[in-house]
Amino acid sequence: MSEVKIQKANNMPVQSPLVPEPMVPYSCKNSRTVYAMCEVNEETVRRHLAPTPFEYVSNLCMIYVNNFLESPELPYMDSGIIFTVKYKDMYGGYYMYEWEDNDVAIATGRYWGYPKKYACMELEKNGDYVHGTTTRKGVRLIDIEVDLSKPIENVPSLKKTFPHLNLLTIPNPDGPGIFSQRVTARDNSSTCKTLSNQYGEAKVTLQCSSNDPIGDFMPVKVLGGGYSVTDFLATMENGWAKVIDTLI
Numbered sequence: 001m002s003e004v005k006i007q008k009a010n011n012m013p014v015q016s017p018l019v020p021e022p023m024v025p026y027s028c029k030n031s032r033t034v035y036a037m038c039e040v041n042e043e044t045v046r047r048h049l050a051p052t053p054f055e056y057v058s059n060l061c062m063i064y065v066n067n068f069l070e071s072p073e074l075p076y077m078d079s080g081i082i083f084t085v086k087y088k089d090m091y092g093g094y095y096m097y098e099w100e101d102n103d104v105a106i107a108t109g110r111y112w113g114y115p116k117k118y119a120c121m122e123l124e125k126n127g128d129y130v131h132g133t134t135t136r137k138g139v140r141l142i143d144i145e146v147d148l149s150k151p152i153e154n155v156p157s158l159k160k161t162f163p164h165l166n167l168l169t170i171p172n173p174d175g176p177g178i179f180s181q182r183v184t185a186r187d188n189s190s191t192c193k194t195l196s197n198q199y200g201e202a203k204v205t206l207q208c209s210s211n212d213p214i215g216d217f218m219p220v221k222v223l224g225g226g227y228s229v230t231d232f233l234a235t236m237e238n239g240w241a242k243v244i245d246t247l248i
Contacts, residue, residue: 019107020073024239028071028232030195034123034132035064036144036202036225037156040217045083048216052167053183053247054085054094061096061217062158063204065132065144067123068105068232076102077121079134079142081214084159087183087244092165093158097214099134099141112241113166113184117212128200130227139209146225148200155199155224163187166241181248184241191233199226 011017042059049056066078080098084091099119100106106116119136128149134142163185170180202225208215 018104019111020104022236023108023111024234025236026071026073026234026239028068028074030070031230031232032067032123032125033064033228033230034125034130034144034146034225035062035228036146036204036220037062037223038204038217038220039223040220044216048096048213049083049085049094052085052094053245054087054165054167057084057086057091058159060084060156060158060223062161063142063144063206063220065121065123065134065142067121071232074102074105074108076100076105077123078105079119079121079132081217082158082161084161085165087165090163090165090185090244091160092163092185093161094165097212099136099212111168112186113168113182114164115166125227130200136212137209139207139212140205141207141209141212141214143203143205144225145203146200146227147202148198148227150201152199152201152224155226162189164241165244168241178248181246182243183245183247185244186239186241188232188234188238191235191238193231195229195231197226197228199224201225 046056062082069075078100081096082093085094098116109116123132130146132144166184168182172179202222206215206218
């Protein structure tokens with residue numbers, strides 16, 4: 001018979017929490033990412049931002065697939081599309097859409113407002129060729145190819161990636177509507193160290209599934225891509241999100 005130890009009972013399910021307590025600190029050595037920097041249609045970006053309180057800043061985005069499997073506390077694969085947005089006088093990176101393959105990581109991220117869903121990711125590096133994919137409901141949502149043998153200089157970056165600006169939304173339990181909605185900011189960049197970052201020519205294909213509209217951003221203008229390796233650390237001091245505003 002297993003022994004279930006309940007700590008604060010502030011998690012779900014209370015008798016056997018899905019998310020570890022506490023959620024931080026956690027880390028990952030050699031977190032690997034393949035990414036592409038792309039320009040997309042401005043009208044499309046504005047349309048996808050419309051349900052949020054965030055303001056349009058630029059049509060430049062980063063599309064990525066990440067391998068976080070070396071984390072001893074929270075191993076997962078991750079992917080998404082990030083834009084720089086503005087909330088009042090604050091600029092930050094907004095994960096417009098994001099997917100992961102570990103239900104613990106999905107639930108943890110949703111505590112802070114990350115829009116995580118379940119999908120299957122693959123990231124492979126063969127010599128100078130790096131390939132990343134994201135598949136959900138039988139649809140390949142993201143396909144990124146980067147050729148590091150064809151280096152590119154001056155690949156653009158987002159105006160702001162940190163803090164991550166999120167919209168933490170909790171639905172009503174007794175009917176349609178929102179019970180609570182808060183804008184959060186999270187920034188653990190000070191304890192992350194980039195070990196390497198190589199640029200190269202990139203190709204990107206995006207597709208929609210029945211409820212994953214990332215394919216709306218096609219066609220994309222690919223400005224370059226890269227492959228980075230990072231030592232990640234979220235500490236007790238910077239791993240939590242801060243509530244910037246309460247909307248509801």
